[in-house]
Amino acid sequence: MNTIAIVAALPGELKPLVRGWQQRGKNLWAGWIGDHEAIAIAGGIGAAAAQCAVERAFAEGTPSVLVSYGWAGALTCAVKPPDACVISEIVDAATGKRFTTASTDGFHLITLDRVARYEEKRALATKHQAVLVDMEAAAVARMAASRGIPFYCFKGISDGYLDRLPDFGRFISGSGELRMPAFLAYVAVRPQYWASLRRLGANSSAAANATASLMREHLTQSLSGIAVD
Numbered sequence: 001m002n003t004i005a006i007v008a009a010l011p012g013e014l015k016p017l018v019r020g021w022q023q024r025g026k027n028l029w030a031g032w033i034g035d036h037e038a039i040a041i042a043g044g045i046g047a048a049a050a051q052c053a054v055e056r057a058f059a060e061g062t063p064s065v066l067v068s069y070g071w072a073g074a075l076t077c078a079v080k081p082p083d084a085c086v087i088s089e090i091v092d093a094a095t096g097k098r099f100t101t102a103s104t105d106g107f108h109l110i111t112l113d114r115v116a117r118y119e120e121k122r123a124l125a126t127k128h129q130a131v132l133v134d135m136e137a138a139a140v141a142r143m144a145a146s147r148g149i150p151f152y153c154f155k156g157i158s159d160g161y162l163d164r165l166p167d168f169g170r171f172i173s174g175s176g177e178l179r180m181p182a183f184l185a186y187v188a189v190r191p192q193y194w195a196s197l198r199r200l201g202a203n204s205s206a207a208a209n210a211t212a213s214l215m216r217e218h219l220t221q222s223l224s225g226i227a228v229d
Contacts, residue, residue, distance in 0.1 A: 009045045018031060074161040079107065081206075088106030
């Protein structure tokens with residue numbers, strides 16, 4: 001039987017997945033994916049927070065499968081919110097390194113250290129042959145590769161390629177949490193972001209539900225009959 005560690009950034013990404021699971025600590029839940037034990041951690045936004053979440057997962061036990069999970073943005077019209085996607089390859093924009101997942105069929109994703117700007121999305125998609133962007137997946141992939149365990153990635157699309165979002169980076173704390181009061185004060189006087197943020201809010205819940213269903217189905221099939229000593 002495998003033990004699956006699922007790493008997300010925010011509790012809202014995990015909410016549909018962990019409904020009915022046991023909460024073991026702040027932003028950590030334990031439950032089952034099919035016949036496999038699983039833990040899910042909302043570790044915060046960004047690569048450093050994702051790395052800490054993986055380390056926390058291994059402090060809780062010995063995961064044999066690692067998953068990057070949560071919301072992502074669309075870089076092209078090939079994917080649209082609130083769809084959920086299996087990711088087959090991730091590129092780290094900071095280093096250019098590519099990581100393949102255990103899913104042979106799927107989309108390509110790029111990990112940035114910030115929110116992708118509207119005017120750079122097409123160039124990012126063309127340069128890296130990716131249709132999705134996030135801020136954590138490459139860090140989780142790197143940790144899985146260093147430990148030599150299977151890695152999967154599932155992303156729900158929260159914002160479309162035409163959406164213009166503010167730079168969340170300036171409002172992320174050292175622990176990867178969004179400083180919501182400061183963020184809300186910033187966007188309150190910048191109406192150019194309001195429509196995209198409304199769509200983001202509407203799409204996020206549906207994308208989280210779709211991603212939970214997709215991951216359960218995909219992992220149940222992929223891990224069927226595969227046991228770890």
